[in-house]
Amino acid sequence: MAKLKLTIDGQAVEVEEGMSILKAAALVGVKIPTLCYLEDINEVGACRICVVEVEGKEDFVTACNTPVEDGMVVRTNTPALRASRRTTLELILSDHPMECLTCVRNGNCELQALAAQLNVRAVRVSGATHADLPRDDSTSGIVRDPRKCIVCQRCINVCANVQTVGAIELQGQGFEAFVGPPANLKLADTRCVQCGQCALVCPTAAIVEKDDTDKVWAALLDPAKHVVVQTAPATRVTIGDMFGLPPGTPVTGKMVAALRRLGFDAVFDTDFAADLTIMEEGSELIERLTKGGVLPQFTSCSPGWIKFIEHFYPEFLPHVSTCKSPQQMFGAVAKTYYAQKKGIDPENVFVVSIMPCTAKKFEAERPEMNAASRYWNNPRIARDVDVVLTSRELGRMLKQAGIDFPNLPEEEYDEPLGLSTGAAAIFGATGGVMEAALRTAYELVTGKTLEQIDFQAVRGLDGIKEAVVPMNGINVKVMVGHGLRNARQIMEKLKAGELKDYHFIEIMCCPGGCIGGGGQPIPTDTVVRQSRIEGIYRVDAAMKYRKSHENPAIKQLYAEFLEKPLGHKSHALLHTQYTPRN
Amino acid sequence: MSGGGKEAQAAELVRVLFDLVRKESCGECFPCALGTRQIGAALDGKGAAGALLQEIGRAMKRSSKCGVGRIGGALVLELLDRYPAAFKTGA
Numbered sequence: 001m002a003k004l005k006l007t008i009d010g011q012a013v014e015v016e017e018g019m020s021i022l023k024a025a026a027l028v029g030v031k032i033p034t035l036c037y038l039e040d041i042n043e044v045g046a047c048r049i050c051v052v053e054v055e056g057k058e059d060f061v062t063a064c065n066t067p068v069e070d071g072m073v074v075r076t077n078t079p080a081l082r083a084s085r086r087t088t089l090e091l092i093l094s095d096h097p098m099e100c101l102t103c104v105r106n107g108n109c110e111l112q113a114l115a116a117q118l119n120v121r122a123v124r125v126s127g128a129t130h131a132d133l134p135r136d137d138s139t140s141g142i143v144r145d146p147r148k149c150i151v152c153q154r155c156i157n158v159c160a161n162v163q164t165v166g167a168i169e170l171q172g173q174g175f176e177a178f179v180g181p182p183a184n185l186k187l188a189d190t191r192c193v194q195c196g197q198c199a200l201v202c203p204t205a206a207i208v209e210k211d212d213t214d215k216v217w218a219a220l221l222d223p224a225k226h227v228v229v230q231t232a233p234a235t236r237v238t239i240g241d242m243f244g245l246p247p248g249t250p251v252t253g254k255m256v257a258a259l260r261r262l263g264f265d266a267v268f269d270t271d272f273a274a275d276l277t278i279m280e281e282g283s284e285l286i287e288r289l290t291k292g293g294v295l296p297q298f299t300s301c302s303p304g305w306i307k308f309i310e311h312f313y314p315e316f317l318p319h320v321s322t323c324k325s326p327q328q329m330f331g332a333v334a335k336t337y338y339a340q341k342k343g344i345d346p347e348n349v350f351v352v353s354i355m356p357c358t359a360k361k362f363e364a365e366r367p368e369m370n371a372a373s374r375y376w377n378n379p380r381i382a383r384d385v386d387v388v389l390t391s392r393e394l395g396r397m398l399k400q401a402g403i404d405f406p407n408l409p410e411e412e413y414d415e416p417l418g419l420s421t422g423a424a425a426i427f428g429a430t431g432g433v434m435e436a437a438l439r440t441a442y443e444l445v446t447g448k449t450l451e452q453i454d455f456q457a458v459r460g461l462d463g464i465k466e467a468v469v470p471m472n473g474i475n476v477k478v479m480v481g482h483g484l485r486n487a488r489q490i491m492e493k494l495k496a497g498e499l500k501d502y503h504f505i506e507i508m509c510c511p512g513g514c515i516g517g518g519g520q521p522i523p524t525d526t527v528v529r530q531s532r533i534e535g536i537y538r539v540d541a542a543m544k545y546r547k548s549h550e551n552p553a554i555k556q557l558y559a560e561f562l563e564k565p566l567g568h569k570s571h572a573l574l575h576t577q578y579t580p581r582n
Numbered sequence: 583m584s585g586g587g588k589e590a591q592a593a594e595l596v597r598v599l600f601d602l603v604r605k606e607s608c609g610e611c612f613p614c615a616l617g618t619r620q621i622g623a624a625l626d627g628k629g630a631a632g633a634l635l636q637e638i639g640r641a642m643k644r645s646s647k648c649g650v651g652r653i654g655g656a657l658v659l660e661l662l663d664r665y666p667a668a669f670k671t672g673a
Contacts, residue, residue, distance in 0.1 A: 047612050048645040059652060060644045080644070084613075087641040091616035125638070127629050128619055151609065170609065175619040177609025 006072040021052060021063040021074055032076050033085060035092075035114055036152035037064040038201055039525070041162060044153055048088050049114065052076045060084065086118050094125035096204075097147050103205050104396075108522055110203035111150060133178060138188035140365045141358035142196055142207055142518075149179050149206035155198035162511060163484040165308070167192035179206075191311040191581075193484070195304035195509045196358030196390075196518020209358050209390045209519055213397050216352055216387050220263045225350040228266040228338075229259050230330045230417070233274055234356040234428030234514035235391050237535035241521035241528075242395035243405040248531030250539045253410025256418075258403050259354075260411060269413050270353065271420030273330035274427045274436070276557070277301065278548035280574050281323045281433075282441045283565035285504055289474070294318045296479070296494075296502040299433050301325045303363035304509030304518075306578065308484050313491045314580030322575040326427065327353050327360055328369050330417065331384030332573040335372030337561045338417055346372055347380050353388045356428070356517030359509065361388045371573045390519025419553035422540035429536045430482035430513035431458035431465060434506040438469055438478070439547045445471045453546055459537070461512060461530065464490065477502045483511040593668035596661045597625050603654035614651025617642040621658050624669050631669055636662055 002017045011028040020043075025032050036047035043065045051060035055073035060081065063074075075081070093115065100106050133146035153170065156179060160166045167190040171178050181190045199207045219227050236252040245251065259267045285297050300306060300321040309320060324332070331351045339346040353360060363369065364385040373381040389397070398405055413419070423439050426432030435455045442450045457467040458478065463486040469476045479502055481490045487507045493499050510516045512529035515536060545551055562569045604622060609615045617638050623629035630638060639662065642655025661668055 044610070045647060046610050048641075048647065049612075051645045058644075059646075062647075080640075083637060084641045084645045087637045088613050088616075088645060091620065091638070091641075092612055095616060124634050125620060125630060127623050150612075151615070153610070173609045174604055174607035175609070175615050177615055 004068050004070040006068050008074045009076055015068055019068050021066050021068055024068050030076055032063045033117055038154050042154040042157045046153055049085050053078055089118055089120055090123050090125050092150055093123045095129045104208050105205040136187050138186035139194050140362040141194035142199055143210050144207050146178055148204045151177055154201040155207055158197045158201050164488045193304040193307040194359040194362045200518050200524050212387050213393050219350045224348055226265050226344050226348050227350045228268055228334055229264045229352045230268045230270045231354045232270045232356055233425050235354050237532045238391050238520050247528040248535035250535050254408040256413055257408040257411040258398050258405055261403055266414045268417035269420050270326045270330055271424035272417045273326035274424035275421055275548035275551040275554050276329050277323055277326050278436050278440050279565045281321050282437050284321055296499055296505045297321055299506045301433055302509045303359040305507045310579055310581040314582045317578045324574055324576045329574050332371040336375050346376055351385045353385050354394050355388050356391055356514040356520045358518045364388045416553040421548055421551050422543035422546035423548045425539045426536055428514045429533045430508050431480045434458045434478055434480050440549045442471055478504045480506045482508040482513050589665040589668045592665045596657050599657055603650055606650045611647035613641045614646045
């Protein structure tokens with residue numbers, strides 16, 4: 001690529017052809033203000049905040065999506081630019097509910113930050129607003145408040161291009177333009193998978209997670225309830241973000257201490273259930289391989305992915321593992337095995353999940369997720385998982401409770417449902433379920449000890465990854481995809497008959513896997529995702545056990561209760577069926 | 583075009599042209615989508631006036647994504663320059 005020379009605010013800079021003015025300016029220490037811009041996802045130039053002057057052009061150009069030209073002379077901080085940016089921002093603010101003090105994004109809002117950055121001290125503009133647009137809380141996972149929407153289009157583009165779902169669009173035109181599902185549908189009536197990637201990229205609070213913290217506070221206060229909590233693999237490297245720790249810092253022990261201080265009766269780990277998932281899903285794979293079942297087998301941990309395939313590729317549901325996700329396996333085990341073991345009435349066991357995910361709220365509410373109720377034949381046991389909190393909601397509860405998270409001591413999970421392995425921890429990153437499954441499947445199939453347990457080929461942020469693992473004469477072919485655009489690509493290959501010789505495919509709904517989930521702390525971008533992935537593998541490397549089948553608590557669970565993988569109780573409690581939604 | 587002074591005639595002409603801008607504004611870029619609301623109100627004698635109106639016109643003219651917003655902004659600036667009373671009176 002050719003190098004181009006240009007001048008930005010009097011500073012000479014030489015950059016690659018094709019680079020935006022915004023990125024070129026960053027190289028010489030100029031941070032041009034932006035609002036709608038989101039690297040690689042939204043470079044539409046809608047907000048006109050990043051406008052700059054280019055010598056020889058009468059109109060301003062947007063720095064985010066204008067490529068540099070050789071000899072360009074750019075000015076980013078003139079009185080005319082400052083005035084234009086401020087006027088544009090005032091226009092935006094004139095149509096924004098000034099509810100900052102009571103807004104869930106107070107202190108973490110890009111519109112708020114920009115108003116501070118541009119030194120806006122008054123909004124002189126007034127007039128018609130979008131204040132009458134109705135709130136949409138029709139889904140289990142996310143809530144839309146179009147009053148707070150600035151129509152930046154990030155959500156539209158993440159939904160359409162990163163996830164290929166396209167549930168929301170730009171509606172209307174001119175000042176009447178707004179973002180929402182077509183034909184004024186409620187989000188619940190669209191093919192929205194509730195992944196929450198829109199909430200993750202929303203600069204304001206126009207799309208947020210449904211807040212269920214009050215339900216947890218109430219349960220914690222109820223003396224009749226035995227309130228247990230489970231923490232998803234990915235949360236142990238993200239909760240620290242909300243307390244100023246560097247992204248990706250492992251905070252497992254601090255999170256356990258924090259949850260205990262909130263008042264949970266037992267602090268358990270979804271990682272325990274992730275190990276259980278590997279036992280069941282690995283056994284299912286071996287059964288499909290040896291008994292001529294439907295292959296390739298697809299993973300089923302990610303509820304956004306499950307809803308996606310139910311909507312878009314229902315004819316391929318027999319490929320999906322019948323295993324419930326770790327969250328739901330945990331709920332079912334907590335209200336059967338654990339309740340029985342502890343001598344607690346299962347009606348009084350209240351299960352709270354801490355999840356990186358908004359779709360997990362939807363998953364917990366799926367009608368079939370009441371295995372404990374069926375097991376005990378007791379309709380008063382409603383759900384296997386009672387409340388799902390996202391990482392962000394937990395962060396808010398901890399702040400409200402005055403817990404000084406960074407300075408907490410490290411504490412251990414409670415037994416038995418708190419014991420886990422490194423294989424379970426890596427469920428939080430793309431490729432992790434595959435790697436965990438391979439670590440166990442290899443040893444179960446070959447009877448040999450796996451020495452090289454790090455499967456580098458399935459790690460990292462490449463969209464689609466592949467590996468071949470020889471096991472007893474079979475070359476097991478695996479594939480890993482994350483983000484629904486990649487999932488769709490894989491499904492199209494499957495449809496075209498190109499995946500006939502593959503055995504096992506992992507799909508995670510969100511880019512990067514659960515560490516990049518829609519319920520994770522904001523911001524979550526590519527750099528943050530990378531740091532969290534590194535954190536997850538550090539957690540794995542430091543664990544005593546690193547293969548799911550070596551987890552002593554899992555062995556005990558099978559010995560005392562389940563008997564064997566894919567057994568009668570497993571089928572009743574740990575496996576599920578899917579709903580075509582075409 | 584109806585009777586009245588030059589300012590009223592100019593304001594009416596601008597209103598007609600501005601209605602076109604408003605109909606063409608797609609809603610994607612902020613200065614145009616939000617600015618047209620303000621200018622429209624100002625032409626009806628409501629909302630922004632004077633220096634603020636000029637700032638909005640300038641933002642539309644120079645920062646809008648396409649010709650629609652730029653022309654809308656230019657119209658406002660022209661009118662303010664030549665017949666500033668058009669806005670004040672509500673014409």
